[in-house]
Amino acid sequence: MSRPNLYFVIVGTRDNPLYEAEFGPIARGEVAKKDDLRHMNQFVVHAALDAVDELVWGTQAMYLKVVDRFNEWFVSAFVTPGGVRFMLLHDTPNTDGIRNFFLECYELYIKVLMNPFTEINAPIVSGAFDQRVRAHARKWL
Amino acid sequence: MGTVVAPPAGRVVHFLQRTMWSYSSSLWAYHRNAAGQLSSGNTTVRGTRLLAELCLPDFALLSNARMSRPMTVGKRPPILDRNLNKTRGSEVSLSAFAFLFSEMLQYSQKRVSGIQDLEKKRVCAGAALSDLGYRVGVRMLELILFRERNAKRETRVLGVLYFINTTVWKSLFGKPADSLEKGTDNDDEYMISDNDPLITKYISVPREMSSLNCGAFIAGIVEAVLDGCQFPARITAHSTGSEQFPSRTTILIKFDKSVMLREKALDAGR
Numbered sequence: 001m002s003r004p005n006l007y008f009v010i011v012g013t014r015d016n017p018l019y020e021a022e023f024g025p026i027a028r029g030e031v032a033k034k035d036d037l038r039h040m041n042q043f044v045v046h047a048a049l050d051a052v053d054e055l056v057w058g059t060q061a062m063y064l065k066v067v068d069r070f071n072e073w074f075v076s077a078f079v080t081p082g083g084v085r086f087m088l089l090h091d092t093p094n095t096d097g098i099r100n101f102f103l104e105c106y107e108l109y110i111k112v113l114m115n116p117f118t119e120i121n122a123p124i125v126s127g128a129f130d131q132r133v134r135a136h137a138r139k140w141l
Numbered sequence: 142m143g144t145v146v147a148p149p150a151g152r153v154v155h156f157l158q159r160t161m162w163s164y165s166s167s168l169w170a171y172h173r174n175a176a177g178q179l180s181s182g183n184t185t186v187r188g189t190r191l192l193a194e195l196c197l198p199d200f201a202l203l204s205n206a207r208m209s210r211p212m213t214v215g216k217r218p219p220i221l222d223r224n225l226n227k228t229r230g231s232e233v234s235l236s237a238f239a240f241l242f243s244e245m246l247q248y249s250q251k252r253v254s255g256i257q258d259l260e261k262k263r264v265c266a267g268a269a270l271s272d273l274g275y276r277v278g279v280r281m282l283e284l285i286l287f288r289e290r291n292a293k294r295e296t297r298v299l300g301v302l303y304f305i306n307t308t309v310w311k312s313l314f315g316k317p318a319d320s321l322e323k324g325t326d327n328d329d330e331y332m333i334s335d336n337d338p339l340i341t342k343y344i345s346v347p348r349e350m351s352s353l354n355c356g357a358f359i360a361g362i363v364e365a366v367l368d369g370c371q372f373p374a375r376i377t378a379h380s381t382g383s384e385q386f387p388s389r390t391t392i393l394i395k396f397d398k399s400v401m402l403r404e405k406a407l408d409a410g411r
Contacts, residue, residue: 013369056371057407060293081286081294082279082369110283111221120279128221 006141007041007089008133010109012121013082015049019124023137044068045087048075052085062106063099078102084109094141101140108132226288239343245273246344246355271376274361281362282369285312294370298396298404301370302331305363313362314339319389329396333363336386354378356390363392373397 005024012018022041048068055064056079068075076098078086086102086109112124217223249270285308286292295301306321314335324330341355356378364376374396381391 056294057296057403060296062292062294079294080283081292082283083371107225107287108221110225110280110287111223113280113283114225115220116276120276126221128219132221 005091006137007045008105008137009042009045009087010105010124011049011085011087013084014121016121017123018084018121019129019133021130021133021137023134023141041089044070044073045075045089048077048087049085051075052077052079052087063102065095066093076102078106080106080109090141097140101136104136104140105133108136225284235339235342242340242355242358243344245358246270249273270355270357271361271364274358274363275365275368276361278362278365279369281309281313282366285309296370297407298331298372298400301367301372302333302394305366306333309362309366310335324393327395329398329401331394331396332391333394334381334389334391335359336389338388338390341388341390354380354390356380356392359390360392363394367394372400374400 005022007020007022009020010018022038047070051067052064055067055077062079062081064077064079066074067077072091074090074093076088076090080086086105088098088101090098108129109124112118112126112129253269286294289308295304302321305318307317310316310318318333319336320332320334322332322334324332335356338356338359340358344355346353346355360376360378364374367374367376374394376395377393379391379393380389382389
């Protein structure tokens, strides 16, 4: 079974990216043909932020499920109480797996935030964080 | 220093108990600093700055790598391995907190030019009391809701105010705030009052600085929580002491216009 292609990004309160990662064949460069579309990931996710901004006021849930679509791509979003948005671009629907993945990432994000040296809205460069996120992506997605 | 702090020995309160993981490393930093061991120019600033930051409810999470060696027995796990829900045995004594807070005041005071700056103005990055509070608030918001079962994001003005009044206050000070009122003159003003704020318990403000209210720290926390929930507001702390409650402090919240407009739109949409 082929692994789905995924693009994950954490967006800060000022619409600035804090962390981004790609999983699946695209990330390993196995899909040479699609390589030229990689830059589209950022466009699609960025466009979906508008949809998120509208949706957040209609619900109190943190997990917003699929917020936007672009061709065969879905964008799922998760909003923390502090206004940080987790966005995931994926090409296969998988609501529960993504929910769990977001929750795990949320916990990791809080742990990073708890470090008093962490500046608010600063990019997360921790290697350990990156490893954990990738491990959770393998587990849930 | 103008601020006098006289903490009683060994009095344990549940201050920040749910948010603190352990405090030994920061206490260690405090004592080290107090002993004047961090004396070379740059280190002192760093040490004091550290201390101010340590007052954050999350201070215990300070990674071991950044400070040489804390007093804890055994090795502490890396941040990402620690349990976010562990709250038992993580209380800190009020006296220890009072020491830290007095140190923070001194840190701020050295870096600002007047009382207003000390309370509010973002003159030099992060030195004012409300800035320090802001750093606490941002983390508190995420942490409190993470620990709560079926947590919800607040989308309405009253909801978020009630959340601050009860949940945030309880997890910070062990009790809800004493009152939450709506301003009589303006629709966009709300007031949260505490009859005897824990933060200023052992602080007596000298006469020449009588306009200073250390509740500015709490105001910073409130501001961060509101900002996080996307309710931008102007927040100030005022002394409203009476004979019965001399240290009563009121946090005045004036919401941004955009918030009131959105609230109206949401009301209409119901």
